[in-house]
Structures are given as C-alpha cells and as structure tokens.
Amino acid sequence: MNFKEYLKKYKEKMGVSNEYIASQLGVNRSTVTRWLKGDTKVTNPEVIEKLSFILGVDVESLINSEERYEKPVLGEVKAGYDLLIDENFEGYEQVTQDDYYRGDFFLRVVGDSMSGAHIHDGDLLYVKKCNDVPSGTIAVVLINRCEVTVKKVIKKEGLLILEPANPSVDVRYYSQEEVESLPVEIIGKALYSRSDLV
DSSP states (O other): OOHHHHHHHHHHHHTOOHHHHHHHHTSOHHHHHHHHHTSSOOOOHHHHHHHHHHHTSOHHHHHHHSOOEEEEEEEEEESSSOOBOBOOOOEEEEEOHHHHHHOOEEEEEESSTTGGGTOOTTOEEEEEEOSOOOTTEEEEEEETTTEEEEEEEEEETTEEEEEOSSTTSOOEEEEHHHHHHTTEEEEEEEEEEEOOOO
16 A cells, blocks of 8 residues: 555545644645645655654655656746746656656746736646647747746637736737747646645
C-alpha cells in the first residue's frame, strides 16, 4: 500500500474529512486533497512525523519507496505583460504518473492578471507544449519572440485576442498580419496551476 492508499483508508475508517486531517496537521485542506489525488507529496519533516503517528506507519519510507515522476521548472511566465522570456531552470517538480504523460514543463507565474482563473503570482503553471489551442483556452503565448505571457486565447474575425482574468489588466488584440509579422506564437496549453505546496 502506498501513502495515498493509507491516507484514504484512515479517512474511511475514522470517518473524518480532509478539513479535519488538515487541522490536525497544520496544513490547508487543499493540500490534503492533493495528497489523496496523488498530485503532490508530503515534504515537510514535521508533517511527515505527525502523519506517521496518525496513520501508524513510517510515512517517510512509504514516500521514498514510491516511484518518482518529475518535470522541469523552466523559468517564468507573466500573468500580465512585458516579461522578457526567461529560461532560468529552477529544478524539478514532482507530478503524478498521469500528469507526467499529460504535460511537459512548469513555469513560475509572475503577476496577477490571471487571478480570476485561479492562476496567482508565484504559482507553478503546468504546461503541455503545443503551437495551437482551441478558442477560449488558457495558453502560454510568446510575443515578438521575447515576451512570454499566460492568457485566455480567443480567436474571432481575423483577430487573436489575449484576455486576462483580471479586469484591471488590458485585453490585447492582434490582427492576422500582426500574428504573423511580430509574431504572436502559442507555445503551450496551461493544464493547471499549483500553489501552497506544503
């Protein structure tokens, strides 16, 4: 049995909620939810110690024995505009086996223009490499080969529209000619944003 299964079994046996477990460990409910989904692992030594006591098993050994799936953190993406492309390798982030095959890399979010879509300053955005997305999809866009941003991409009547999820940030409109001449290139689809990694 792996850590996720032990935690599920404990939840069922004791009839407790994610909120209750979180309060016992001093973490957020969303963190417990991510553990149960296998989206993230426990890294805090104090939390590992408390979990080992609650579950009656050596949680550190469980975590260390599980196969690790990781993707690189390649730099920053602006939730706003005017951030120059920055490929500063930060290291690796652990992902689930499913997510390992779904996406390609993480980018660190800078700014709050996508806060309405739950993409916040400092988050890690998990991205699948691609050069096109359907209209209405949140994507990572490279403008003029030097500025990288994350926005909702809307296509209509010869326009490519980059729409923020924050009313205080301007919407940008690009004609088909500008898309080709600047260029404005879609470099990836946003799969999810990760924050509060306890």
